[in-house]
Amino acid sequence: MIKSLWRSFSTTFLAGVDTRFIVSESAGMYAVRIAYKGLNFLSALILARALSAEQFGAFNLAFSWASLLTTLALLGMDPLTVREITKLEVQQEWDALKGYLKWVFRQLLLNALAVAVLFALISSKIYTQQPVLRFTFLISATLIPLFGLVRLLQPALEGLKLIAIGRLPDMVLQPLSFIVGIWLLKYFFPTVFSSALAVALYAFTTLLLSIGIGFYLLKRKSPEQGTAVFSRQDVKKWRRSALTFSVISLLAVTNARLTSLLLGALADISLVGYYNVIVRGTEFISFGLQTIGAPVMRVGQRMYLQEQKSKLQKLLTRSAQGMFLIGFPITLFLIFGGRFYLLVFGKQFLTAYPALVLLSFAELINLMTGNAGLLLNRTGHENLAARVLGMSVLVNIVLGVILIPSYGLLGAAIADGFATILRNIILSIVVHRKMGLNTTPIPVKRISSQ
Secondary structure, three states, X not given: OHHHHHHHHHHHHOOOOOOHHHHHHHHHHHHHHHHHHHHHHHHHHHHHHHOOHHHHHHHHHHHHHHHHHHHHHHOOHHHHHHHXXXXXXXXXXXXXXXXXHHHHHHHHHHHHHHHHHHHHHHHHHHOOOOHHHHHHHHHHOOHHHHHHHHHHHHXXXXXXXXXXXXXXXHHHHHHHHHHHHHHHHHHHOOOOOOHHHHHHHHHHHHHHHHHHHHHHHHHHHOOOOOOOOOOHHHHHHHHHHHHXXXXXXXXXXXXXXXXXXXXXXXXXXXXXXXXXXXXXXXXXXXXXHHHHHHHHHHHHHHHHHOOOHHHHHHHHHHHHHHHHHHHHHHHHHHHHHHHHHHHXXXXXXXXXXXXXHHHHHHHHHHHHOOOHHHHHHHOOOHHHHHHHHHHHHHHHHHHHHHHHHHHHHHHHHHHHHHHHHHHHHHHHHHHHXXXXXXXXXXXXXXXXXX
C-alpha cells in the first residue's frame, strides 16, 4: 500500500525524473523508521519493567555517553563517507573507492578504541563507590567502536545505493533481537539480570546483526574490480572535510539540545518537559523531509556530478512540492487543533499551545526550504553550511537569554523558531547564489544544463 502511494506521488510530482530508486528507497525508509520508533519504545518499556529504577537509569546514562562519545570518535567521517562513496561510485573510480573505505574504517577504529579506553579509565575512577554505574560504564565502553562502525556502514551502503536495506539491520533486526534477548535473560536468569548485562546484550546484538550483516551487504555491493589505493593528498583532503563535518555535527547536537538547556538554566525546569512534548509534535511536519531526503540527495548528487543542472533543479522543486503537501496538513492540525494533541499528555500542557503554534510555523518554513543544507554538504560546500549553522546557534542563544527569563516557554519558542527560520532561509539563499539552484517548492524558469 505504501509503495503504491509513493508510486502515485512520483507519477504526479516527479514526472520526467528517474524516480524508481527514490520511490522504492523512500517507501523502504518510511517502513524502517516506523518500525524503529515502535521497537525503540517497546524495548524502553520492557527494560523499565525488567530493571530497578537505579539500574534503568544507569543503562540510559551509559548508553547516552557512549552515543555522544561515538560522535567524538567519528570526527565527521559519517557524512563525509556518504558523499565520497557516492561520488566515487558515480565516477566508477573503484581503486579510490576501496582506498577510501580502507582508510575510513581504519581511522575510525583507531579513534574509537582510544576514546573507549579513556572513557573506561575515567569511569572506573569517578564511580569507584558506585559499583552499578562503574560496571555498567566499563561494559558500555565497548559500544563506542561498535556504534562507530554502524554509523560508517550506513552511509557507505547509502553511497552504494542501499539506503533502506542498509538501515534494516541496525534499525529493525538489532532492536528486535535485543527485545527477544531481554525477555529470554529475564525469564531464565531473573536474579542476575542487570543494567550491565543489558548493555552487554546490546553490544552483542549490535556486533552480530548491525555490524555482521552490514559488512556482508557492503562486501556484496562493493565492486570486485579495483585495488585499495589512496595518497597522502587524499588523506589531507578527507581529514579537512571531516573536520568541517565534525563541527557541523557538534553544532547540530548543540542546537537540538540548546533550548532545553536554556529553559532548565533560566526558567522552571518543568518547562523542559513541556518543550520536549512540543518538539515531538512538530517533528511530524518534517517527517517526509527526513524520509525521502537521503534518496533524493543520492540521485541529486549524481546529477550534480554529471552536470545535469536542469534535471537537478526539477528534482529539487518536485520533491520539495511533495514534501510540502505531506507536511502542510500536519502543520494545519497542530496550529488549529494543537490543543487536542496537547491534551493527550494532560490538561496542564495546554499552556504550551502558543509555543506549539510558533514552532509549527517555523518547521513549515524549514520544510519549504527543502534540502538546502544537505545539498551543500553533498556538493563540497560544507564550510558554508557550517557557518550558517553556527550563526543560527548564536542567534538562538542570544534570543533565548533575553526572552526566556521574562516569557518562559513562549520566549524559548520565539528564539528557537526565529533561529530555525533564519537558518533555513539563508541556506536556501546560499544554494541559489553559489549553485544557481532553487530548493523551495516554488517553480523557477527552466535552467539549461551546464
